[in-house]
Amino acid sequence: MKKLAALLLAGAMALSLAGCAGGANSDKLVMVGVDSAGRGAAAQLFGELTAEKVAETSGGNIVLDYHPNGDLGDDATLLRQTSAGWLNLVVCQTAPVVSLIPEMAVFDLPMVFAKYDGDTIDQVLNSPDSEFFQQMSAAYEKAGFHLLGFLQNATYRLTTSNKAVNTLADFKGLIIRTMENSNHVKFWQAIDAQPSPLAWSETYFALQTGARDAEENAADTIVGANLQEVQKYLACTNHILYVNQMAVSKKTWDSMTPEQQEALNEAVAQALEELRPQLLQIDQENKDKLINDPNYPMTLVEYDNSFFDEVLADPEVVALYKDIDAQTNGLGTILQESLEAAAAG
Numbered sequence: 386m387k388k389l390a391a392l393l394l395a396g397a398m399a400l401s402l403a404g405c406a407g408g409a410n411s412d413k414l415v416m417v418g419v420d421s422a423g424r425g426a427a428a429q430l431f432g433e434l435t436a437e438k439v440a441e442t443s444g445g446n447i448v449l450d451y452h453p454n455g456d457l458g459d460d461a462t463l464l465r466q467t468s469a470g471w472l473n474l475v476v477c478q479t480a481p482v483v484s485l486i487p488e489m490a491v492f493d494l495p496m497v498f499a500k501y502d503g504d505t506i507d508q509v510l511n512s513p514d515s516e517f518f519q520q521m522s523a524a525y526e527k528a529g530f531h532l533l534g535f536l537q538n539a540t541y542r543l544t545t546s547n548k549a550v551n552t553l554a555d556f557k558g559l560i561i562r563t564m565e566n567s568n569h570v571k572f573w574q575a576i577d578a579q580p581s582p583l584a585w586s587e588t589y590f591a592l593q594t595g596a597r598d599a600e601e602n603a604a605d606t607i608v609g610a611n612l613q614e615v616q617k618y619l620a621c622t623n624h625i626l627y628v629n630q631m632a633v634s635k636k637t638w639d640s641m642t643p644e645q646q647e648a649l650n651e652a653v654a655q656a657l658e659e660l661r662p663q664l665l666q667i668d669q670e671n672k673d674k675l676i677n678d679p680n681y682p683m684t685l686v687e688y689d690n691s692f693f694d695e696v697l698a699d700p701e702v703v704a705l706y707k708d709i710d711a712q713t714n715g716l717g718t719i720l721q722e723s724l725e726a727a728a729a730g
Contacts, residue, residue, distance in 0.1 A: 414447045414645055416637065418474035419463045421455035423609065427667075428629045429453040430660055431536045432476045435631065439652035447648055449474065468529035470636035478629055480566060488524040491713045491720055492626060493568035494706060499623040499693045501724055503538035503661060506626070509723045510535040511657065517723045520716055531638035533631040533653045538661040540668040541623035545607055545616035546599035547592070550686060553695050562588050562600040568709060572624065575701035592616060603627045604671035613681040619672065620686040623693075627668075 418436060422428035436449035457463060457472070460481035466472040468485060479492040498506055509517050511534050518532075525532040550556055557577040563569050565582045573580035578599075583591055591597040592615040600612070601624065607613070631653060638646065675683045696702060710717035 412446065414443075414641070416447065416449045416473040416633075417457075418449045418451040418476070419457050419467070419472055420453050420476040421458065421460050421463060422453065422477070422629075423606075424454050426605070427536060427627070427660070427664060428476045428478070430663070431629055431631060431656060432474075434656040434660060435474075435652050438655045439649055442651045442655070443645065443648035447645060467632065467634045470529075470634045472634065473637045474533075474631065474633045476629055476631045478627075480564070482630060486524050486528045486530070488521060488713045488716050489630075490568060490709055491521075491716045492628065493566065493572075494709050494717055494720070495572040495624045495702060496622075496693050496696055497717075497721060498539065498626045498724070499541070500690050501539065501728055503665070505724065505727045506537060506539055507535075507657075507661070508727045509720065510537065510628075515723060517716070517719050520719060524716075525632060526635055529635050530632040531635050533633055533650070534657055535628050535630050536657055536660060536664070537626055537628040538664040540603070540627045540664055541621070542601050542603055542625040542627060543607065544599055544601045544618075544620040544622040544624070545592075545612055545683070546618045546620060547595075547616055548598055548618070550599075550618060550620045550622075553692065560596075560598045562591060562597045568705065569625070571705050571708075572702065575699055575705055576696060588612075589615060601625075604668050604675065608671045608674050613675045613678045613683050617684060618686055619675050619683040621688060623688075627664075 418432050420426075420428040420432050432449075432451050432453060436451045439447045439449050458466070460477045461484070463472060463475050464477070464481060464485055467475040479489050482489040483493075509515050512518055522532045544550065544561070546559065546561075548555065548559060550559065553576060556573075559578040561573055561578050561580055562583045563573060563580045570580045570582065581597060583597065588597070588600055589610060589612065592600060592612065599616070601622070602610075602612075604619075607616075607619070613619075633649070641649070672685070676685045697706075706717060
């Protein structure tokens with residue numbers, strides 16, 4: 386009942402926005418922003434810093450009333466409400482967006498970002514001149530959103546395991562807990578692991594009892610779940626980019642004045658610039674916690690580019706790339722070509 390009441394309040398505020406944002410004489414624009422991430426996660430930092438920045442860039446004329454940590458619902462609910470215009474702005478990781486924007490499956494391409502630095506990736510994901518950004522923006526508009534930006538800095542989902550995984554051959558037969566994502570499952574199958582989706586709440590026990598050998602997640606999630614207590618190896622497989630998107634409802638965006646749109650864009654740009662270095666620091670701090678745990682130190686496993694080249698040359702991985710490219714209307718090819726061009730300078 387508490388969440389329902391909050392959603393109704395948010396909807397009323399969004400309707401109020403629609404009524405006042407279109408006029409040039411509007412004194413103040415109130416927007417409702419949301420995420421369902423864990424406390425202190427990158428999504429929350431992104432949303433709350435944008436709220437702070439937009440108050441400055443708009444001279445106090447835009448108020449982003451931000452509700453983090455699932456206060457107004459889960460990702461699916463928040464995305465649907467934002468698309469419909471009941472909420473105004475949403476921050477989340479890319480996977481939940483796929484159900485509304487199929488092109489977002491491009492982020493499921495395994496290891497597509499693994500060999501690039503954060504600046505190169507940012508140039509492709511966030512530059513208005515980027516073909517990838519333009520195509521993805523069009524997909525957002527079609528689904529009822531306006532894309533504001535992607536927060537990342539070449540930090541990734543990692544693999545933890547109780548078996549040594551120093552080479553590609555070591556992944557054969559590895560029983561790994563994954564999310565319910567068909568592209569992720571196909572990737573692990575392609576390298577001869579045994580993916581086994583499981584609820585996150587059951588994962589620690591499954592690793593502890595040996596029902597699963599491994600799992601994959603970002604370093605902060607691994608620390609938060611204390612998986613170093615039940616896993617020996619921390620492998621930098623870098624198979625999925627750790628990235629959060631920010632989008633505003635298209636209804637909201639279209640009702641805003643050009644000055645309001647410019648102020649919001651500038652706030653997002655400032656938040657991205659300030660947070661990106663922090664992402665690297667947070668990632669490294671969490672890795673250090675895992676490998677230096679006084680009671681359960683993990684062994685760090687790192688790979689050079691030859692490992693990623695070997696994975697990407699696997700015929701089944703090549704087939705998965707073609708499949709995801711088809712799912713995303715060719716955006717997979719555009720992403721790969723754009724990354725190569727950006728890296729070449």
